[in-house]
Amino acid sequence: MKALIxxxxxxxxxxxxxxxxxxxxxxxxxxxxxxxxxxxYKRRDINSEEKQxxxxxxxxxxxxxxxxxxxxxKNRGIxxxxxxxxxxxxxxxxxxxxFSKSVLVTDKVKEGLKECFSIAPLHTPAHYAGIVAVEKxxxxxxxxxxxDTAFHQTMPDYAYMYALPYEFYEKDRxxxxxxxxxxxxxxxxxxxxxxxxxxxxLKLITAHLGNGSSIxxxxxxxxxxxxxxxxxxxxxxxxxxxxxxDPAITTYLIEQYPQYKDAKTLNDLMxxxxxxxxxxxxxxxxxxxxxxVSEGDKxxxxxxxxxxxxxxxxxxxxxxxxxxxxxxxxxAGIGENSALVREAVxxxxxxxxxxxxxxxxxxxxxxxxxxSTDNSRVKVLVIPTNEELMIARESRKVIENDN
Ligand code: ADP
Numbered sequence: 001m002k003a004l005i006x007x008x009x010x011x012x013x014x015x016x017x018x019x020x021x022x023x024x025x026x027x028x029x030x031x032x033x034x035x036x037x038x039x040x041y042k043r044r045d046i047n048s049e050e051k052q053x054x055x056x057x058x059x060x061x062x063x064x065x066x067x068x069x070x071x072x073x074k075n076r077g078i079x080x081x082x083x084x085x086x087x088x089x090x091x092x093x094x095x096x097x098x099f100s101k102s103v104l105v106t107d108k109v110k111e112g113l114k115e116c117f118s119i120a121p122l123h124t125p126a127h128y129a130g131i132v133a134v135e136k137x138x139x140x141x142x143x144x145x146x147x148d149t150a151f152h153q154t155m156p157d158y159a160y161m162y163a164l165p166y167e168f169y170e171k172d173r174x175x176x177x178x179x180x181x182x183x184x185x186x187x188x189x190x191x192x193x194x195x196x197x198x199x200x201x202l203k204l205i206t207a208h209l210g211n212g213s214s215i216x217x218x219x220x221x222x223x224x225x226x227x228x229x230x231x232x233x234x235x236x237x238x239x240x241x242x243x244x245x246d247p248a249i250t251t252y253l254i255e256q257y258p259q260y261k262d263a264k265t266l267n268d269l270m271x272x273x274x275x276x277x278x279x280x281x282x283x284x285x286x287x288x289x290x291x292x293v294s295e296g297d298k299x300x301x302x303x304x305x306x307x308x309x310x311x312x313x314x315x316x317x318x319x320x321x322x323x324x325x326x327x328x329x330x331x332a333g334i335g336e337n338s339a340l341v342r343e344a345v346x347x348x349x350x351x352x353x354x355x356x357x358x359x360x361x362x363x364x365x366x367x368x369x370x371x372s373t374d375n376s377r378v379k380v381l382v383i384p385t386n387e388e389l390m391i392a393r394e395s396r397k398v399i400e401n402d403n
């Protein structure tokens with residue numbers, strides 16, 4: 001019984017095939033630079049080494065078709081019969097406030113997804129193309145949509161509303177949505193297992209720190225606030241995103257610089273040229289920043305300090321709104337791998353009951369682990385995220401509930 005997980009990004013298609021009895025990966029890979037001349041296809045399965053080749057794929061439809069053809073290929077593929085796949089799970093970046101949970105794909109659902117095109121124009125059309133391509137290549141096999149925004153739909157209105165005139169919410173659905181929901185959901189469930197307590201009795205702060213980062217406050221398994229907003233631009237300082245800034249800076253830029261009158265250029269500045277990359281002038285990658293800091297680069301040090309400080313502020317605010325916390329969880333590229341970031345974030349938070357064990361924090365491991373001191377009131381955990389597995393589990397749940 002296999003589940004195929006498809007993740008159509010703005011210019012890539014990633015996939016993972018799970019053997020659902022064991023929840024182990026059977027095959028995985030990606031096609032990057034979809035639509036560009038230098039597109040390439042990287043793939044692996046449990047029987048063979050990683051292969052990489054240049055491919056010609058004009059769009060997401062062709063990329064998904066190629067991936068499925070290869071998985072089913074008599075000589076190179078890992079699936080001998082289509083019927084081995086019982087579900088296809090699609091990662092969907094934005095479900096607006098239309099989708100508050102994972103859903104089985106129907107014509108009506110596809111129409112609903114089309115209505116989300118304007119809210120995530122880079123991603124949703126790519127997701128849609130992927131869904132249609134899967135339907136064509138795997139007729140009769142159910143598809144499920146799992147939304148990055150869905151987990152956050154439990155936020156109360158006073159947390160998700162912006163204090164703009166109400167009509168912009170009514171007309172344009174401008175509100176906080178939050179992202180990385182699948183990851184926050186996964187690590188919160190794992191935290192409950194590790195802490196041997198039901199989610200319904202826990203107050204958690206989850207810190208997904210990757211290229212894009214978000215912090216979430218979770219009470220009794222429900223999100224009550226999250227740092228990303230209407231788009232992933234809001235919140236903490238990220239690799240290339242500025243995170244929270246005074247919104248009037250944008251109107252200032254528009255007034256002062258002719259190029260920023262163009263919304264695309266302004267968006268590009270804040271999403272792709274800011275954050276660690278913009279402040280340091282060096283790199284968006286935390287490893288490069290840490291190296292530069294160790295060599296005495298002052299701008300890299302400032303960028304690092306700004307990122308850490310912005311994370312600390314959200315953790316402290318969420319501790320406040322949760323009125324305490326049982327655990328703080330670090331996940332994603334930086335959260336899982338950077339002991340330095342974790343240590344800096346947790347430094348001087350002992351008044352909140354957050355005390356890290358410096359030695360435990362430094363131990364390198366890819367396992368789930370506790371890094372707080374025995375006396376720390378708030379347990380500090382590192383939990384590697386697994387969004388693909390979460391999508392596979394969600395997809396199975398939807399299929400089982402549907403039958
Ligand atoms: P994405 O948001 O693209 O999924 P990831 O979750 O893979 O990103 O996180 C990427 C970030 O993780 C990069 O900034 C990278 O430098 C950082 N990272 C990965 N490994 C380490 C490490 N050992 N030490 C510090 N940072 C790391």
